[in-house]
Amino acid sequence: MATADNSKRIKGQTGEWEVVIGMEVHAQVTSEAKLFSGASTAFGGAPNSHVSLVDAAMPGMLPVINRRCVEQAVRTGLGLRAQINLKSVFDRKNYFYPDLPQGYQISQFKSPVVGEGKVVVDMPDGESIEVGIERLHLEQDAGKSVHDRHPTMSGVDLNRSGVALMEIVSKPDIRSSEEAKAYVSKLRSILRYLGTCDGNMEEGSLRADVNVSVRKPGDALGTRCEIKNVNSIRFIGQAVEYEARRQIEILEEGGKIVQETRLFDANKGETRSMRSKEEAHDYRYFPDPDLLPLEFDQNFVDSIAASLPELPDEKKLRLMKEGGLSAYDAGILVNERETADYFEEVAKGRDAKVAANFVINELFGRLNKEGKAISSSPVSSSQTGAILDLIAEGTISGKIAKDLFEVVWTEGGDPRAIVEKRGMKQVTDPGAIEKVIDDIIAKNPAKVEEAKAKPKALGWFVGETMKATGGKASPQVVNELLKKKLEL
Amino acid sequence: MMTLLTSLTLAEARDGLRAKKFSARELADAHLASMEKARGLNAYVLETPARALEMAKASDARIASGKAGPLEGIPLGIKDLFCTENIRTTACSKILGNFIPPYESTVTSQLWRDGAVLLGKLNNDEFAMGSSNETSHFGPVISPWRRKGSNAPLVPGGSSGGSASAVAAELCLGATGTDTGGSIRQPAAFTGIVGMKPTYGRCSRWGIVAFASSLDQAGPFARTVRDTAILMRSMAGHDPKDSTSADIAVPDYEKAIGKSVKGMKIGIPREYRIEGMPDEIDKPWEAGREWLKAAGAGIVDISLPHTKYALPAYYIVAPAEASSNLARYDGVRYGLREQGRDIIDMYEKTRASGFGHEVTRRVLIGTYVLSAGYYDAYYLRAQKVRTLIKKDFEDAFNQGVDAILTPATPSAAFAIGEKSSGDPTEMYLNDIFTVTVNMAGLPGIAVPAGLDHNGLPLGLQLIGKPFGEEELFSLGSVIEQAAGRFQPRDKWWAV
Numbered sequence: 003m004a005t006a007d008n009s010k011r012i013k014g015q016t017g018e019w020e021v022v023i024g025m026e027v028h029a030q031v032t033s034e035a036k037l038f039s040g041a042s043t044a045f046g047g048a049p050n051s052h053v054s055l056v057d058a059a060m061p062g063m064l065p066v067i068n069r070r071c072v073e074q075a076v077r078t079g080l081g082l083r084a085q086i087n088l089k090s091v092f093d094r095k096n097y098f099y100p101d102l103p104q105g106y107q108i109s110q111f112k113s114p115v116v117g118e119g120k121v122v123v124d125m126p127d128g129e130s131i132e133v134g135i136e137r138l139h140l141e142q143d144a145g146k147s148v149h150d151r152h153p154t155m156s157g158v159d160l161n162r163s164g165v166a167l168m169e170i171v172s173k174p175d176i177r178s179s180e181e182a183k184a185y186v187s188k189l190r191s192i193l194r195y196l197g198t199c200d201g202n203m204e205e206g207s208l209r210a211d212v213n214v215s216v217r218k219p220g221d222a223l224g225t226r227c228e229i230k231n232v233n234s235i236r237f238i239g240q241a242v243e244y245e246a247r248r249q250i251e252i253l254e255e256g257g258k259i260v261q262e263t264r265l266f267d268a269n270k271g272e273t274r275s276m277r278s279k280e281e282a283h284d285y286r287y288f289p290d291p292d293l294l295p296l297e298f299d300q301n302f303v304d305s306i307a308a309s310l311p312e313l314p315d316e317k318k319l320r321l322m323k324e325g326g327l328s329a330y331d332a333g334i335l336v337n338e339r340e341t342a343d344y345f346e347e348v349a350k351g352r353d354a355k356v357a358a359n360f361v362i363n364e365l366f367g368r369l370n371k372e373g374k375a376i377s378s379s380p381v382s383s384s385q386t387g388a389i390l391d392l393i394a395e396g397t398i399s400g401k402i403a404k405d406l407f408e409v410v411w412t413e414g415g416d417p418r419a420i421v422e423k424r425g426m427k428q429v430t431d432p433g434a435i436e437k438v439i440d441d442i443i444a445k446n447p448a449k450v451e452e453a454k455a456k457p458k459a460l461g462w463f464v465g466e467t468m469k470a471t472g473g474k475a476s477p478q479v480v481n482e483l484l485k486k487k488l489e490l
Numbered sequence: 491m492m493t494l495l496t497s498l499t500l501a502e503a504r505d506g507l508r509a510k511k512f513s514a515r516e517l518a519d520a521h522l523a524s525m526e527k528a529r530g531l532n533a534y535v536l537e538t539p540a541r542a543l544e545m546a547k548a549s550d551a552r553i554a555s556g557k558a559g560p561l562e563g564i565p566l567g568i569k570d571l572f573c574t575e576n577i578r579t580t581a582c583s584k585i586l587g588n589f590i591p592p593y594e595s596t597v598t599s600q601l602w603r604d605g606a607v608l609l610g611k612l613n614n615d616e617f618a619m620g621s622s623n624e625t626s627h628f629g630p631v632i633s634p635w636r637r638k639g640s641n642a643p644l645v646p647g648g649s650s651g652g653s654a655s656a657v658a659a660e661l662c663l664g665a666t667g668t669d670t671g672g673s674i675r676q677p678a679a680f681t682g683i684v685g686m687k688p689t690y691g692r693c694s695r696w697g698i699v700a701f702a703s704s705l706d707q708a709g710p711f712a713r714t715v716r717d718t719a720i721l722m723r724s725m726a727g728h729d730p731k732d733s734t735s736a737d738i739a740v741p742d743y744e745k746a747i748g749k750s751v752k753g754m755k756i757g758i759p760r761e762y763r764i765e766g767m768p769d770e771i772d773k774p775w776e777a778g779r780e781w782l783k784a785a786g787a788g789i790v791d792i793s794l795p796h797t798k799y800a801l802p803a804y805y806i807v808a809p810a811e812a813s814s815n816l817a818r819y820d821g822v823r824y825g826l827r828e829q830g831r832d833i834i835d836m837y838e839k840t841r842a843s844g845f846g847h848e849v850t851r852r853v854l855i856g857t858y859v860l861s862a863g864y865y866d867a868y869y870l871r872a873q874k875v876r877t878l879i880k881k882d883f884e885d886a887f888n889q890g891v892d893a894i895l896t897p898a899t900p901s902a903a904f905a906i907g908e909k910s911s912g913d914p915t916e917m918y919l920n921d922i923f924t925v926t927v928n929m930a931g932l933p934g935i936a937v938p939a940g941l942d943h944n945g946l947p948l949g950l951q952l953i954g955k956p957f958g959e960e961e962l963f964s965l966g967s968v969i970e971q972a973a974g975r976f977q978p979r980d981k982w983w984a985v
Contacts, residue, residue: 059823060824061573061581062595062697063697064731065733066730066732094814096860098837103822104817104818105814105818106814158823284861286813286857286861286862286865291703292733292734
């Protein structure tokens with residue numbers, strides 16, 4: 003379990019408090035068909051267009067496990083470095099709700115398919131924390147109630163009913179809202195690398211139940227509250243912050259925390275009570291008699307393990323080791339699989355550090371500005387690579403590279419051809435530059451004096467020279483010539 | 491001619507059709523006419539004459555072109571628990587209302603594949619919960635049997651009471667049933683016909699309205715052991731849509747009829763000799779032993795020590811599963827909906843109005859035994875008992891026993907109203923000899939063995955090893971040969 007350093011603690015009236023957080027993340031399994039039926043899992047279909055007889059719980063219908071979903075759960079378990087259980091059991095969780103056609107959710111209660119594992123989470127300050135995974139189990143998603151189609155009635159859309167979810171339960175190892183956000187980001191990154199969940203929080207593919215309690219450092223665990231269904235990483239942070247302070251306030255005023263389920267109101271940025279422990283459902287779990295225990299052999303697990311991709315932790319280490327990148331840069335690059343792939347294509351056969359700088363500063367900066375994902379970047383990895391080649395061979399300067407990048411971004415095309423066509427090549431011929439410099443020196447005797455007294459004023463001459471050459475003069479050559487001419 | 495056709499055995503009808511002695515159309519007509527006259531028995535809850543004639547016509551065409559299936563032109567009744575495509579299926583519950591499934595159960599689709607003709611849907615206890623067919627929303631089924639010197643209507647047993655009554659009264663050549671605790675074997679015994687509950691997993695459960703998933707199993711009813719075997723072959727088979735279905739080849743069960751039972755070892759469980767059991771029940775049991783011995787089988791006493799716990803454990807496991815299986819009848823998607831102030835009110839009104847007393851009782855029991863704090867004491871313990879019962883049978887089979895012979899029921903059929911008004915456990919006792927078989931997932935067959943002092947039929951039960959249906963058909967036909975067949979006197983229901 004991670005130990006909380008003092009910086010994570012929250013200061014209250016009566017001293018410092020430690021926040022203890024555990025999470026249940028619901029991740030939609032990437033699969034064509036639902037967990038127990040052949041219906042499509044596609045998002046955004048017309049209401050009730052992806053519903054089989056099983057999903058609608060018609061009389062006499064029976065569930066049949068989708069092998070693909072089991073593979074995905076095992077793959078995820080391996081990615082979380084977790085125990086894979088060769089035998090697990092599906093149970094029925096019984097409760098009534100209009101969007102739950104069977105009147106029970108098929109889930110795994112006592113025997114989950116994946117047991118204990120761990121996730122290493124890198125914090126922005128360079129610290130790494132380890133969050134234990136308690137278990138991962140497979141379960142069905144419910145449908146959706148629709149309240150805006152009729153003045154007095156509600157509708158039910160069963161498209162999601164029966165879609166496979168992985169519930170990933172962490173140990174209470176998280177100690178701050180920052181850690182909570184970083185944990186979910188990391189988990190999301192691992193799932194996306196594995197291809198087992200698309201991590202799309204807007205579409206509800208990933209959502210978290212956040213368990214929060216507070217205690218005085220060294221005390222036993224406090225009473226927790228569960229904040230249900232938080233669907234963005236930012237909201238997870240806000241919910242934890244709000245909830246921790248709410249609990250501290252109650253305790254400091256001599257009150258007691260009531261164990262309950264709470265909702266996060268994103269508009270108000272606060273949590274509020276949904277139901278108390280007393281109102282909690284009695285789910286009457288029991289093994290689903292329609293399904294045999296889920297059993298597979300070690301060969302099945304081994305064949306999945308053999309097909310695992312390189313995961314972010316390993317990739318980061320490799321980039322640091324092979325390319326000499328800093329931990330910070332490597333961390334940024336491996337966060338998303340697509341980003342890492344892009345970077346690796348750019349860096350192939352080129353200077354990794356230069357490539358990292360350009361990708362992080364130019365490309366990411368521009369993508370962020372436009373709110374674009376790397377997958378829809380107008381500048382391809384080969385175009386970026388070509389720009390880096392032009393810099394490396396001295397055809398363009400770093401400054402011109404920025405202009406060139408902008409041209410490629412907005413107009414597309416082959417960077418080398420653009421440089422040729424627009425005359426963007428830098429001028430490296432000392433004779434041509436010398437003439438320009440001589441002219442500037444002759445016209446500005448006062449500045450020459452200044453520069454001789456204060457060598458920092460050289461910058462002014464560099465600027466004037468660049469201006470006069472339309473930015474095409476090689477900065478290196480300009481500097482050398484100026485130093486010589488001004489006898490610095 | 492018409493009457494004669496309905497009195498044929500299924501095998502005779504099959505052979506007659508192939509020999510073109512009569513047509514499938516004539517056979518269907520004869521049955522539809524009998525059904526119309528026998529409506530007082532209330533065996534059918536839905537007659538499907540148009541469908542029957544259409545199917546018979548198709549059968550005649552296939553027979554003419556030499557493409558007859560194993561059940562070509564054979565008219566059958568189907569328990570209303572089986573979903574039938576575009577034909578109302580209600581499980582005889584008000585809560586399903588006029589539910590018309592857009593799909594066909596695997597078992598019935600296999601019957602149609604093999605050429606059988608649908609006559610209609612048969613009455614049963616609501617959701618198959620009952621032992622007398624008195625809990626049906628469509629009212630009780632009356633047995634074609636009467637006590638000597640009495641016209642008091644008797645129950646045909648349950649839950650497949652409509653199936654048993656229809657087969658015994660010659661309103662079909664065979665019928666489907668389902669058996670969760672004895673729902674095929676007990677009514678077969680009460681009406682003097684043959685009924686088999688196959689090994690769990692032998693027949694697909696897909697498309698059958700679920701009562702208790704780990705116990706439910708479909709099976710056939712017919713008037714002879716051979717006919718039952720013929721139906722069994724079409725009903726059985728692996729179905730990838732049912733995860734609990736067994737991927738084991740289906741044998742030609744009819745070949746087991748008349749096969750020697752010489753050298754087979756038959757176990758007689760001492761625990762089935764219950765206290766206060768009337769001589770009348772013991773007598774056919776004794777006779778059964780002698781018949782099998784005479785056929786060359788060895789008789790051995792065995793012990794199934796956990797038998798006495800079977801009934802209480804069954805009445806925990808079955809309601810527990812039922813309480814969850816019946817949660818889907820909530821008024822939201824299909825069937826009955828009673829309007830309410832809000833969703834909870836709608837649920838409560840719909841379920842209170844849609845479920846009968848016995849179903850409500852079992853949903854309540856099931857909900858209770860699965861509740862937090864009671865689960866370990868009831869459900870978990872019942873599952874442990876179930877494991878012990880299973881082991882009792884395994885031990886017996888491991889000692890070389892091939893099949894087990896017991897009475898099918900603790901009494902002959904009783905009168906309508908006789909046991910349904912008082913203590914429900916009195917009704918539950920009807921299943922005392924049959925529930926163990928469901929708890930262990932084994933095959934069981936009920937075969938008529940004699941009449942009691944009132945002239946009512948009594949049956950024997952043979953219990954087999956897992957997938958030992960063939961042995962049961964062989965042994966059952968020995969008993970049938972020795973005991974003869976039994977028919978209700980005159981056809982009082984057909985006038």
